[in-house]
Amino acid sequence: xxxxxVVALKVLVHAACLAPxxxxxxxxxxxxxxxxxxxxxxxFTGRGTLRLLVLSLAVTPVRKLTPKLAxxxxxRRMLGLYAFFYACLHLMTYLWLYANFDVATMVDDITxxxxxxxxxxxxxxxxxxxxxxxxxxxxxxxxxxxxxxxRLAYLAAICGVVHYWWIVKPGVHTPFTITAVLALLLAxxxxxxxxxxxxxxxxxxxA
Amino acid sequence: TKLNTVKSPLSTTGxxxxxYNDVTTYNNFYEFGTGKGDPSKNAWRLHTRPWTVSVDGLVxxxxxxxxxTLLKMRPMEERVYRHRCVEAWSMVIPWAGYSLSEFIxxxxxxxxxxxxxxxxxxxxKQEPWINEVSLTWPYSEGLRMDEAMHPLTLLTFGLYxxxxxxxxxxxxxxxxxxxxGFKSVKSIVKVRFVDKQPHTAWNDAAPxxxxxxxxxxxxxxxxxxxxxxxxxxxxPIWKQxxxxxxxxxxxxxxxKLYTGMDLRKNF
Numbered sequence: 001x002x003x004x005x006v007v008a009l010k011v012l013v014h015a016a017c018l019a020p021x022x023x024x025x026x027x028x029x030x031x032x033x034x035x036x037x038x039x040x041x042x043x044f045t046g047r048g049t050l051r052l053l054v055l056s057l058a059v060t061p062v063r064k065l066t067p068k069l070a071x072x073x074x075x076r077r078m079l080g081l082y083a084f085f086y087a088c089l090h091l092m093t094y095l096w097l098y099a100n101f102d103v104a105t106m107v108d109d110i111t112x113x114x115x116x117x118x119x120x121x122x123x124x125x126x127x128x129x130x131x132x133x134x135x136x137x138x139x140x141x142x143x144x145x146x147x148x149x150x151r152l153a154y155l156a157a158i159c160g161v162v163h164y165w166w167i168v169k170p171g172v173h174t175p176f177t178i179t180a181v182l183a184l185l186l187a188x189x190x191x192x193x194x195x196x197x198x199x200x201x202x203x204x205x206x207a
Numbered sequence: 208t209k210l211n212t213v214k215s216p217l218s219t220t221g222x223x224x225x226x227y228n229d230v231t232t233y234n235n236f237y238e239f240g241t242g243k244g245d246p247s248k249n250a251w252r253l254h255t256r257p258w259t260v261s262v263d264g265l266v267x268x269x270x271x272x273x274x275x276t277l278l279k280m281r282p283m284e285e286r287v288y289r290h291r292c293v294e295a296w297s298m299v300i301p302w303a304g305y306s307l308s309e310f311i312x313x314x315x316x317x318x319x320x321x322x323x324x325x326x327x328x329x330x331x332k333q334e335p336w337i338n339e340v341s342l343t344w345p346y347s348e349g350l351r352m353d354e355a356m357h358p359l360t361l362l363t364f365g366l367y368x369x370x371x372x373x374x375x376x377x378x379x380x381x382x383x384x385x386x387x388g389f390k391s392v393k394s395i396v397k398v399r400f401v402d403k404q405p406h407t408a409w410n411d412a413a414p415x416x417x418x419x420x421x422x423x424x425x426x427x428x429x430x431x432x433x434x435x436x437x438x439x440x441x442x443p444i445w446k447q448x449x450x451x452x453x454x455x456x457x458x459x460x461x462x463k464l465y466t467g468m469d470l471r472k473n474f
Contacts, residue, residue: 028444031443031444033444034233035228035229035232035233035243035440035441036233036243036296036438036440036447037443037444037447038438038444038447038448039296039438041444097444097447097448098448100448105433108433109433112428113431113432113433114431115431115432166431167431167432169241169294169413170341170412170413170416171237171241171340171341171342171412172241172340173241174241174242
């Protein structure tokens with residue numbers, strides 16, 4: 001893909017990631033977020049985080065399908081950082097609208113409620129990834145170590161999905177789709193590695 | 208359809224009513240889907256006529272009441288109550304109905320009756336979501352006899368001076384203002400007087416989360432979230448959060464029903 005097309009596409013991705021936030025802020029300003037605005041903002045930012053996180057995790061497996069899609073890697077950091085941005089909005093929603101910045105409430109929640117624990121753990125896992133998202137960090141850490149560190153994104157996504165399941169009532173299956181997509185991505189990595197190793201082996205024998 | 212109501216001295220005062228539009232589009236009624244907006248979209252499938260409520264169990268003799276008979280049985284009162292969902296949101300709703308005790312007297316229960324069980328309509332043809340949601344159907348709820356006979360317990364036919372919209376539990380439901388909303392069973396077709404505590408739908412699904420009593424209690428957390436505060440529906444986002452009151456603010460009237468009981472154990 002030509003460089004100019006990538007740049008144009010990047011502008012589009014920025015717009016696609018920021019437009020929902022603009023929509024949310026606009027509807028917040030005119031009080032049009034439905035009967036339960038607190039819940040609307042909570043689900044909106046939470047779902048946004050999970051979707052972006054899963055999208056960023058999809059980049060590598062999709063790219064491995066064909067060399068023609070190699071340019072996709074240039075979008076991974078952006079998607080990951082937007083996922084963290086939505087996670088921060090989600091955390092802010094909790095701190096403001098649920099805990100009302102009351103430390104006692106926060107301590108109570110974080111120590112006693114497993115869905116808050118695992119949700120906060122997901123945010124904590126994303127934090128160092130956001131900090132080390134620069135080219136400088138990759139050089140400083142070394143590619144291999146940087147890669148291992150950034151596998152934490154998978155763990156963060158798992159924590160996020162568990163967080164979702166733990167808050168819905170029994171009988172509610174809304175987290176199912178995102179869980180299935182994440183499971184598919186987790187399975188895709190070893191599956192693709194296996195296929196490519198099978199492809200490589202005969203070539204090696206010839207050499 | 209309009210209902211002629213008289214104002215009731217049992218109404219809650221000093222609260223802003225939740226807008227009609229919110230009361231009728233933000234619902235938990237799993238027979239019509241689990242999303243809050245689902246029931247208002249799907250409940251048109253419910254046929255509320257003809258409709259009968261059958262009464263059996265420990266009664267002088269089993270009876271069946273037609274909905275139109277029930278509508279005319281007692282003068283319809285307007286009762287404003289706070290409504291607190293176990294999910295930590297709340298509303299203030301002007302219901303229309305009369306005390307359940309008036310109806311129970313017509314049922315002539317035997318003195319051996321200690322509990323009343325209420326069953327909702329269970330018809331996958333009208334309520335296809337029944338097949339998708341894992342709850343025990345028909346939706347079952349129950350009250351101890353003294354709770355059922357308490358004047359605040361309302362047999363409800365309408366809200367905002369009109370018959371209940373389908374998504375709010377038409378044509379006949381309960382409202383028990385000091386208990387979490389799921390106790391206030393919707394679209395009732397059967398009332399059964401029994402001597403043992405009846406099984407209840409949410410208690411079947413998660414006994415550690417939803418108790419038989421389910422009195423609103425800010426001091427007893429739901430295992431997964433705090434019940435100390437609630438979000439008032441229809442308020443601006445920065446004013447939604449408010450303190451939850453013991454027995455949802457109806458303690459003066461109902462606390463005596465539970466004297467000597469450990470409310471932490473009997474949650």
